Amino acid sequence: MAMARLMRAPTPTFLLALMVAAISFMNMLSFGLPDPTSDALLNFKSSLGNSSNVLSDWGSSPKPCNGNKGNWVGVLCFNGNVRGLQLESMGLQGSIDVEPLVPLPYLKTLSFMNNSFGGPLPDLRRLKRLRSVYLSYNHFSGNISDDALKGLDYLRKVYLGNNELSGKIPSSLAKLPRLFDVGLEDNKFSGQIPDFKSKLWRLNLANNELEGEVPESLRKLEPSSFAGNGKLCGEPLESACSPPPAPAPPAPAPAPSPPPFQPQCGESGEPCSPPRKSASLGLKIALSIVSILLLIAIIAVILIIRNKRKKQSELDQVELLDDSTKYTAATASQIDAKSVENNHVNHPPKRAEQGKLSFVRDDRERFDLHDLxxxxxxxxxxxxxxxxxxxxxLTDAVVVKRYKQMNNVGREEFHEHMRRLGRLTHQNLLPLVAYYYRREEKLLVSDFVENGSLASHLHGNHNLHQPGLDWPTRLRIIKGIGRGLTYLYNTLPSLVVPHGHLKSSNVLLDENMDPLLNDYALLPVINMEQAQHLMMAYKSPEYAQHRRITKKTDVYCLGIIILEVLTGKFPENYLKQSYDSKADLASWVNGMIKEKKTKSDGDYRSSVSSEGGGDDSTSQVV
Structure with a gap:
């Protein structure tokens, strides 16, 4: 009987209690397990002099990241990993030791601007994956060693302005292959400017003690980039460099002695040698054979190339993405969940994976269509x-856009235009990274911009965590759009409308809230019938009245964006397939002025927000 009681099955109450105890024990273990990311950040906090009060919430929650949201102040997150630290204007001081941050494999951005850090520049070489470094407006001083940035091949932006740094600009900075934005202004750098290896969008060396001639690779930059350096010369500055002193004339060479007397044939009794015969018949035959073989080899190479192109053309017939990824949406906020399962794109047939992405920039890490x-x-x-x-x-987020309105564009024409776009470099243009050609549709690949579009900031729902744009930021955005559009006009003079699709949803905002123009210069590769229905250039008054676009069409679109930024009202005309004067924002503003409906800022903004609508696209949606 005792054995029967021992063998009796446990009661449900006992099983439930056992499960609760096990879950509680597992939770206790999970809370007790060390988190390398949290430990690294807390060690970095302890290395800062006066961070206890400023970073008081560090450690208050179990983990610093929750998806793309940072639980700790100043921590930037992406997919649950620490992507960057943005500790700006916090009154932090002392020196910076980056050694505690080495265990963070996804760390790409450091921004400690506008603090009181001092001492030498931090040793950044341990953080191999860094992309952006912002250390401006501090008190860093002393010389920077020549190899201080050696090995940071992914570094793109370096801001060291308004410090007390001196000595020569390190050559390791100039050798970084992906660098495109550099700010070294208001320091004490001296010596000559090194010749930068990469093609810079922006370089600010103003107010230093530099001297010598501006390198040839930097002569296309604005003169303001070199202002305040009295000993600099050469283009683009007005002061010309003094020509180097002429070399001393070489000493005259001694007169050559006359050659010894050579008797002619027959003078010394020797017979003259007979004249040489022309090339033998055998040599002529050999040359003919070589010529024929060379011609055959050239013909064979041409046939091989044509065969490869034919195979590639057959490969282009294969669908790139499975039909299960296709979907329709009335607006950008309506996404069909059936097209993506578990956030993974369905895989296409194996032959499509053999396709090749064409990269148009040398400062990006290569990947192929299979990786994508x-x-x-x-x-x-x-x-x-x-x-x-x-x-x-890897650790980079890219945006892939599918275009079906380019199916009438030939392969060579498309390749040439994409290579042309790849050569455009400006701080206010989102660069094209790569593309894929297929007859029915094309893919364009660009960098992902996390702050989204201007339209989402103007017309989205804002709260305390995502406030709207203040007026200084709006002014800076408008100026940046103007600079980017000016660059397109100057660089693409053959295009009637260099942008062609300029609207607030095609203005992206980078991490500093500076604008990046997107979807520019696509008019030559878009089918004309589709362009007339879809692109902003064909929703302008001049096209509605005269059925043509002009050089001023992009300027009109810029004016609409300026009105949109000022009023907060969404241009409803962009939702229609053609120009509608009743829905045109410019006509609405004129009507408000004529009817004297302008009010104070607060009342005007509230009336506009009640009348305006939301944008039909999210960030980086075509």
Whole structure:
């Protein structure tokens, strides 16, 4: 009987209590386990002099990141990993030791601007994956060693302005292959400017003690980039460099002695040698054979190239993405969940994976179509031209856009235009990274911009965590758009409308809230019938009245953006397939002025927000 009682099955109450105890024990273990990311950040906090009060919430929650949201102040997150530290204007002081941050493998951005840090520049070489460094407006001083930035091949932006740094500009900075934005202004740098290896969008060396001639690779920059350096010369500055002193004339060479007397044939009794015969018949035959073989080899190479092109053309017939990823959406906020399962793009047939992406920039890490299709992906939405996807390649997020309105464009014409776009470099243009050609549709790949579009900031729902744009920021955005548009006009003079699709949803905002123009210069490769229905250039008054676009059409679109930024009202005309004067924002503003409906800022903004509408696209959606 005792054995029977021992063998009796446990009661449900006992099982429930056992499960609760096990879960509680597992939770206790999980809370007790060390988190390397949290430990690294807390060690970095303890290395800062006066951070206890400023960073008081560090450690208050179990983990610093929750998806793309940072739980700790100043911590930037992406997919649950620490992507950057943005500790700006916090009154932090002392020196910076980056050694505690080495265990963070996804750390790409450091921004400690406008604090009171001092001492030498931090040793950044241990943080191999850094992309952006912002240390301006501090008190860093002393010389920078020549190899201080050696090995940081992914570094793109370096801001060291308004410090007390001296000595020569380190050559390791100039050798970084992906660098495109540098700020060294208001320091005490001396010596000559090194010749930068990469093609810079922006370089600010103003107010230093530099001297010598501006390197040839930097002569296309604005003169303001070199202002305040009295000993600099050469283009683009007005002061010309003094020509180097003429070299001393070489000493005259001694007169050559006359050659010894050579008797002619026959003078010394020797017979003259007979004249040489022309090339033998055998040599002529050999040359003919070589010529024939060379011609055959050339013909064979041409046939091989044509065969490869034919195979590639057959490969282009294969669908790039499975039909299960296709979807329709009335607006960018409506996403069909059936097209993506578990945030992964369905894989296409194997032959499509053999396709090749064409990169147009040398400052980007290479990947192929196979990597792109297997990457963790997310649909951003559907815009004017088609669907947009965000894909995570290694630690970089890129945006892939599918275009079906280019199917009448020939392969060579498309390749040439994409290479032309790849050569455009400006601080207010979002660069094209790569593209893929297929007859029915094309893919364009660019960097992902996390702050989204100007339209989302103007017309989205804002709260304390995502406030609207203040007026200084709006002014800076408008100026940046103007600079980017001016660059397009100067660089692409053959295009009637260099942008052609300028609207607030095609103005992206980078991490500093500076504008980046997107979807520019696509008019030559868009089918004309589709362009007339979809692109902003064909929704202008001049096209509605005269059925033509002019050089001023992009300027009109810029004016609409300025009115949109000032009033907060969404241009409803952009939602229609053609120009509608009743929905035109410019006509609405004129009507408000004529009817004297202008009010104070607060009343005007509230009336506009009640009348305006939301944008039909999210960030980086075509």
């Amino acid at each position: 299709l297997r990457a963790s992906a997310e649909i951003l939405g559907s815009g004017t031209f088609g669907a947009s996807y965000k894909a995570l390649i």
